[in-house]
Amino acid sequence: MRIDVVSVFPEYFDVMGLSLMGKAQEKGILRITAHNLRDWTHDVHHSVDDTPVGGGAGMVMKPSVWAECLDELLGLDAPDAATPCAGSSADCAGSPVDRAGDAAPAPVVIFPNPSAPLFTQRDATELSHADHLVFGCGRYEGYDARIPEYYRSRGVDVREYSIGDYVLNGGEVATSVMVEAITRLIPGFMGNADSIVEESYTGENALLEHRQYTKPAEWRGLKVPDVLLSGDHGKVDRYRRDEALERTNEIRPDLIERLDCKALDKADRKTLMALGWEVSAAHPRRIR
Template structure:
């Protein structure tokens, strides 16, 4: 079955970028099943209210747990179409993803983990966030809940974060990416190093030339040069990543760099 993705938001149009390019093609080809829902569909008042003032005071607005509860009960509990309710259900891993700057940091490891799920529900909060009892309730109900931050900066809402998370996860689904080799080689993969710089023709451009080793056809020397460049680049740009490198993964030539 394709990876099922449900996004609940008060700005469904924000997610329309996902219909473009790679992710859009994957959805059109049935590799992922992406559905976007308007949270206001679960309101019952004339003004379709989704927020209220924070208990205890303070600035901004907080999203109401009752509206979110109705929405998530339905989106999490939905039966697969065409499957009789009595048929035995195959084991299905469902994850409730709640983007928030107060969450654990979303990394390539998180993306790899989420790509192994069958169903992701992304609950996009706006304003100062979603009433904290929503995450608490679904956790207590046995749902796997992941409150995720895409980085140490504050967005106006979870929508941009949901787009980031969906793109990072969907490209790991088999068949979505044209070239599966790109998934293993790229930055932040298991090697723990940034990717080496890349070059193409023309060989000389504005008097700039890449390392001539890349033109020599010696695959061993090419690999060594790229590894050196990756190490240098990582040391300069991401000293934190160098500190976390497993010393057992460094060879003598690495140490010379």
């Protein structure tokens, strides 16, 4: 997978050369390149922003700079500046253009945005199958809304995601979160692929993960649950499954509501009923 990240602080992404992400790049599974948006400016101050139309605090990132950057990274031909255009930006964009020989797979462009839909494990799983991702990191009051609109009109798959109900200084942190969530799902990235299967939010019937322990069996007066020391793998699996259901019920009951009751076994149903859920319909329904 090829990942291009555009930011006014490209050095922020030096950390992507560390740990498993660094090893994946050494093995050729992944290629991450951070670009400085200011490299596509032409003025003496390398300006990437301007005052908001209509007034207001802060500055907004200019579409002209982003357009030069994205046109190059996506292999798109810039529109003919000599051709006048009236109407919406979609009218100006025309039909999708060919990329370099139409040989490269279509890239996905992603902009972090606190006003966008929430990024989920399902999104990470889908995007882990892409060949080329381009992340655009906004700053200040954000980026001009016409940027994603224009590229969508040219046939580019443009996504905007939020990583939570809070606001950050820029898109760099959110991009780092999404890149890590996506790339760790690429085959060969993780040393032990089974660890992905057992994690929270994985699969259609996602639950929070059970708690984990290691040696020693007793530490500062706190003991590992006896069942985990029993050597009975069936009991261990059931204990972990029940704890996952209990923790999800306590912390994220919305995930319980999404479970497919047909996929639950008899023990799952018994545990959920004890926790106050009705499990006879398509999805669990809280009854107390």
